[in-house]
Amino acid sequence: MDKEQARNEILELRQKLNYYNEQYYLHENSVVSDREFDSLLEKLIALEKAHPEFDDPNSPSSRVGGGITKEFPTVTHRYPMLSLGNTYSAEDLADFDQRIRKTLGDEPFEYLCELKFDGVAMSLRYENGKLSAGVTRGNGTQGDDVTNNVRTIRTVPLSLSGQDFPEDFEVRGEVMLPLKEFRRINAEREDIGEAQLANPRNAASGTIKMQDSKVVASRNLDCYLYYLLGENLGVGNQAEALEKMKEWGFFVSPTYRLCANLDEVMEYIEHWREGRNELGVETDGIVIKINDFKQRERLGNTSKSPRWAIAYKYETERAYTKLKNVTYQVGRTGAVTPVANLEPVDLAGTVVKRASLYNANEIERLGLRKGDTVGVEKGGEIIPKIVDVATENRPDESKSIAFVENCPECDTKLIRKEGEAVHYCPNETGCPPQIKGKIEHFVQRQAMNIMSLGTRTINALFNKGLANNIADLYELTYDQVIELEGFKEKSVNKLLQAIEDSKKKPFETVLFAIGIRFVGKTVAEKLARHFGSIDKIEQADFETLIDVPEIGEQIANSVIEFFKNEKSKELIERLKSHGLQFEVVADDSQSPASNQLDGLSFVVSGVFANFSRDGIKDAVKAHGGKIVSAISSKVDYLLAGEKIGPSKLSKAEKLGTKIISEEDFAELISD
Incomplete structure (x- = not known):
């Protein structure tokens, strides 16, 4: 197609995808299937790579990330980002109410109450209806420009709806990691042997400052907006501002409420004391604001906070119970995780019997002893955590808890590498939970997708000696499987067909599935794309590996260690013999964008403004050029x-x- 056709198709695809995004994320309306949406997005990305002259930083393709930001420029806020005064008591709210009445006299006023979301404060600037900047709060006067990362948040509109928005204005809100995503990420990190994230707020804060926007995109952050700033906004109070923001396409929480007096404010606070636990995001209180903007101006600000708003914070619910003992779980990477077993106690509507202890450092930090009375809290974690020890209740004869020295499953001596908090069992080919865990990882939906192989079936295969590693799956026979409990002819054939179908999975999926420590799905994609085959990854030295974008020393050392192991090499050779994909297969479905670069070879090096390094390589190939790795x-x-x-x-x-x-x-x- 010519340039004009390409331009028109790009603009049409952007318009469609923006509309589908808005319908799905703001109105919970699935206009098209995920498959159709992904297909349109892939088509747009291919066209934009072929025609960089039509680049638009607010294209829907920016949602997937891909750019690398080495440094985040410091930006001065046009309007200071003040912090709120906090209180935990009804008495302080009554004092706040009296101060408002003293200033406003007999003039009537309303409060607007909103949930206080526990995330990272963010200021977004829009010019001519398009996102132009995303800046963190920083010190309130200056913050970091994280615009590329903000563009990956699907609940942040890149282009506004409607026509009546100002030419230049700001909105402010909170970037958060939903609890569902926090738990998913921690499960993945546990699976590949990485330390778990501490809590959703810290995770959101760390994510928004990551250099690789593609990783930011993979974490599925959310952003609730609640504050409108600028000139000639056409609204006179907070309630009108929130409604207007919703009209323009901003993600506004529907939980706000207008309150006529302090009694109604207290009703709102009590309503959400328990109800907030059902929202799927972390909240830590309520923000109470004067609704009318002119009244806000009269009330003014102190040097640090507005006089027209205050935050009421809920006390974190904590329960005390007795620590019975500590047990240890072994994951597929050999990581040994301690778990506190507790006397049952009611906490936030559930009965708690276990709590996370993470690693030996946490046991030492808490100074835990068997029989201790411990304080337990629920946060974003899947299971609660111990936050303190009531040492005044400690039995005189109690002894410190020492981390186990040998694997609780196979009795192998544990190792703990320098600089790491986690103990590991090195017996990866002989430790039952590691063997079964590797198989479970291999067959999961995001990996080889052999969904007929559940935990119970894997246990049965392992117990019968039929599956001691992932390669054994490809040697299962009908006669072997039919002997398993619950299997009949139809289910046997279904399982064997699923195993056969998995051989079609692309190389990057196989690389993730084989379970190299620290090599998650994103890292596997980067390695596969950079090297092209398992043989080239095996041959790569430390310097070559860390030259791959976002591959650090820890990952590089883990990859090298994997291929040093003769059993790992044998496993790869067996999988190759069964027909699994260990090379990147060129996609012939995309026709070249042009033949402008036919016969020309390129070495690509450095950081680019409008492309990731992989993206600019793709553009070279799309126009007929060839990528080589070294200058000659x-x-x-x-x-x-x-x-x-x-x-x-x-x-x-x-x-x-x-x-x-x-x-x-x-x-x-x-040209």
Whole structure:
């Protein structure tokens, strides 16, 4: 297609995808299937890569991330981001109410109450209806520009709905990690042997400052907006502002309420004391605001906080009970996790019998002893956590709890690597929970998707000696499976067919599924895309591995250790013999964007403004060019971004290789 056709199709796809996003995330209306949406998005991304001249930072393709931000510029807020005064008591609220009445006199006023979401404060600027900046609170006067990461949050509109929004204004709100996502991420981190995130708020804070926006996108952050700032807004109070924000496409929590007096405020507080636990996001209180903007101006601000608003914070519910003992669980990577077994106690509407202890450091920090009376709280975690010890109730004869030295499952001596908090069992091929855990990881939906293989079936296969590793699955026979409890002809054939179908899974999925420690789904995709085959990954040394974007020392060392192990190599060879994919297969379904670069070879190095490193390589290939890894006399171009490696630059200059910038490249493919 010509440029004009490409431009029109890009604009049409962006309009459709923006509409589908808004309907799904703001109105809970699935207009199209996930498959159709993904197909349209993939088509848009391919067209945008082929035609970078039509780049738009607010395209729906920015939702998937991909850009690397090395530094976050500091930005001065146009309007200071003040903090709120906090209280835990009804008496303080009564004092606040009296101060309002003293200033406003007999003038009537209303309060607007909102839930206080526990996340990261964010200011969003919109110019001509498009998102132009996302800035963290920082110190209230200055914050960090995290715009690229904010664009990945699907509940933040990139382009506004309606026509009556101001040309230039700000909205403020809270970026949060929903509890469902927090638990999913922690389950994945536990699965690949990484330390778990402490709580949703810290996780959201860390995520929004990550360098790789693609990782940010994978965490599915949310953002509730609640504050409108600017000139000529056309609203006179907070309730009108929230309604207007909803009309423009902002994600506004429907939980706010207008209250005529302090009694109604207290009713609102009591209503959400328990009800907030059903929302799926962390909240820690209520924000009470004067509704009318002119009255706010009269009340004014102190140097740190507004006089027209206050936060009422709920006390975290904590229960005390006795620690009976500590048991230990072994995961598929060999990580040994301690769990506190407690005398049953009621907490936040449920009976708690266990609490997380994370690792040996946590046991030591708490100074735990058997028989201790411990304080337990519920947060975003799947199971509660111990937060303190009532040492005044400690039995005189109690002894400190020492972390186990041997694996509780196979009695192998545990190891603890320098700089890591977790103890590991190194017997990965002989420790039952590790063997079964690796198989469960391998067959899961996000991996090989052999859904007929549940935990019970895996246990049965293991107990009969039929599945001691993942390669054994591909050698199962009808006669073996039919002997298992609950299996009949139809279910046997279904299982064997699912195993056979899994051989079609692409290389990056297989790489994730084989379960190298610290290699999650995103890391597996990066490694597969960068190296192209399992053999090249095996041959890569430490320096080559850490040269891959976002691959750090921990991951590189883990990959090297995996391939040093002869049993790992044997496993890969067996899987290869059964026909699993261990190379990236070129996608022939996408026709080239052009033949502008036919016969030309490129080395790509550095950081680019409008492309990720993989993205610019894809653009080279889409126009017929070839990517090579090292400078030589046969290379036509060194495509150089910022912070290019000095050795490559020096060698290119020495050989006379033509060095071009990102802008030169855009001209090259647009001729």
